[in-house]
Amino acid sequence: MTKVQQAVNTTKDIKRIVNQSLTYHPRSNDGLILDKLAQLDHPPHPKQPPTNLKRKARRVYFSKRLALELSQLDTPLREQYLRTVESCSTLIVQEGKKLISKYCNNRWCTTCNNIRTAKLINGYEPVIAKMNEPYFVTLTRVTVNRSELKDEINNRIKLFSKIIKSIRRKGIACNGIRKLECTYNIQEDKYHPHFHLIVDGYDMAQTIVKKWILETKNLNIKIDEQAQNIRPVDDGTLKELFKYTTKLVAKDRSLCLPALDHIFQCMYGKRTFQPFGNVRMIKEDIDEIQSQEYDIEPVETAIYQWRGNDWFCMMSGRCLSGYMPSDNMHRLFEKMVT
Numbered sequence: 001m002t003k004v005q006q007a008v009n010t011t012k013d014i015k016r017i018v019n020q021s022l023t024y025h026p027r028s029n030d031g032l033i034l035d036k037l038a039q040l041d042h043p044p045h046p047k048q049p050p051t052n053l054k055r056k057a058r059r060v061y062f063s064k065r066l067a068l069e070l071s072q073l074d075t076p077l078r079e080q081y082l083r084t085v086e087s088c089s090t091l092i093v094q095e096g097k098k099l100i101s102k103y104c105n106n107r108w109c110t111t112c113n114n115i116r117t118a119k120l121i122n123g124y125e126p127v128i129a130k131m132n133e134p135y136f137v138t139l140t141r142v143t144v145n146r147s148e149l150k151d152e153i154n155n156r157i158k159l160f161s162k163i164i165k166s167i168r169r170k171g172i173a174c175n176g177i178r179k180l181e182c183t184y185n186i187q188e189d190k191y192h193p194h195f196h197l198i199v200d201g202y203d204m205a206q207t208i209v210k211k212w213i214l215e216t217k218n219l220n221i222k223i224d225e226q227a228q229n230i231r232p233v234d235d236g237t238l239k240e241l242f243k244y245t246t247k248l249v250a251k252d253r254s255l256c257l258p259a260l261d262h263i264f265q266c267m268y269g270k271r272t273f274q275p276f277g278n279v280r281m282i283k284e285d286i287d288e289i290q291s292q293e294y295d296i297e298p299v300e301t302a303i304y305q306w307r308g309n310d311w312f313c314m315m316s317g318r319c320l321s322g323y324m325p326s327d328n329m330h331r332l333f334e335k336m337v338t
Contacts (some may be wrong), residue, residue: 008167014129049322050295057323058109060089061309065333066248066255067108073338075261077268084109092304092311092320097156100291107245107272108264115286120242120273123282124177124198128233131175131200138229139197139212142222143190146259150266153193157270160195163211164276174208175200175277182246182267185258186337191263196241198233200277203267205230245272253328255336296320 064085071081088104089111103112127133139160144152160178167174176199183192199205209228216223231237246263249255275281304311304320311320 028177038313047253048272049320053294053296053321054323056089056111056114056330057310057321058325059114059244060306061323062110062203062329063088063111064306067106067258069255069333069336069338070108070261070264074262075265077261077264080106081108088112092144092306094296094299094302094320095291096298097293097296098291099291099296102289103121103286105286105288107267108248108260110248111284113244113253115290116284119286120282120284121238124242125238125278127279128177128198131198133201134233135199135202135205136229136231136233136241137197137205137208138194138227139209140192140224141192141216142224143185143188143192143312146189146191147193147263149182149193149262152191153180153266153270156180156193158196159212159215162214163208166211167207168277172204173200173277173334174204175279176204176275177241178274178276178281179241179273180245180267180270180272182263184256184263186250186254186256186259187250191259198237199242202230207322221236249332253332253335255332257336257338259337 066082067084071078071085075081084104084106087102088106089101091101093100103109103115104110107113113153140154141152157180164174176197179196181194181196183194184190185192191192197205197208199208209230213223213225245267248260249334271284273282273284302316303314305314309325310323312318313320
C-alpha cells in the first residue's frame, strides 16, 4: 500500500485531503498564475469515460479559464476569482465509482451553477407543483449605464419588496419566487437588470405587473409596458428561472470581461432568489465538499489533480474524463473583450 493510499483510508481522510490539497498552479510574485491552463497529452484509459463526466470537465475548464482572465482585471473580486481557479474541482478523490471534490460556490463558476440549479429545482419544484395556477412573470425597466447599475439593482429590489408588502397588507395571499438577473448589451454598452417570477395565480401576476408599471411611472422612469410578460409555467420557464444570474457568453459568442466583472461586483452578496408569501427559502449556497457517482471503472482509492484540461491520477498518470477543449472554446477566449 502506497503512502497516498494509506492517507485516504477513511471518508474523513478523503475530505481532509480534498480540503487541503487545493493549488495546482504556483503564483508568481505579483500573485498571477504563471501558466494559463497548458494542454497536456492524454494517457490511454481502459474505459470510455461517461458523457456527464466530460461535460463536468468542460465546465471546469471554462470556469477556471474565465475566472483566471477575470482575476487579471483591477477588481476587488480578484481573490474570489483566484479561488475558483485554484480550488474548485481541482482535486478529485475517487472511492469506488464515487468522485469527491471541493467547490468554490461562486456565481461565475458554471461547475457550481450546475449543482446550484439542480438544488434549486429539486427544492422549489414541489412547491410550484402544488400551486393552483403558477405563472411566469418578467418585470423590467429601462437599461442603465455602468455607473447606474448598482443603485438600480438596489432600487428595483426595494420597489419589488414594496409592491409585495402593499398586496399583503390588504390581506391578499401572494405566493411565489423572485429571481434577479442582469444581462449586458455590448453594442449599446448598457446593463439590463430584471426580475423573473413564478407567482400563484393569473390575477396576482397581473396585479404585480400593474403595480410595477404604476410605481415606475410614479418615479418618473420610462417603462415599456409591453416588455412586462406573463405566461403559464412549463418546463422551459422553470429552466429559465433557475439558470444563470447573468449570461456569461453573449449571443455573438463574445466574452466581455469588464462588464461581467461589474455585474458580479454589483450583485455580490445579494440574494439572487427570494421567495415570498408562504414559500420556504431554499439556500442558494452549495456544500463545499460533495460526492457524485459516475459510470466509471471502480477503484478502491485514487486521487486526480486538474492539469490544464483534465484530471490526471497522481499515481498512474491516467486522465479521468478524456476532455479536450474544442476549437470553438479556444476561439471564445481569443475573442474576449478585456
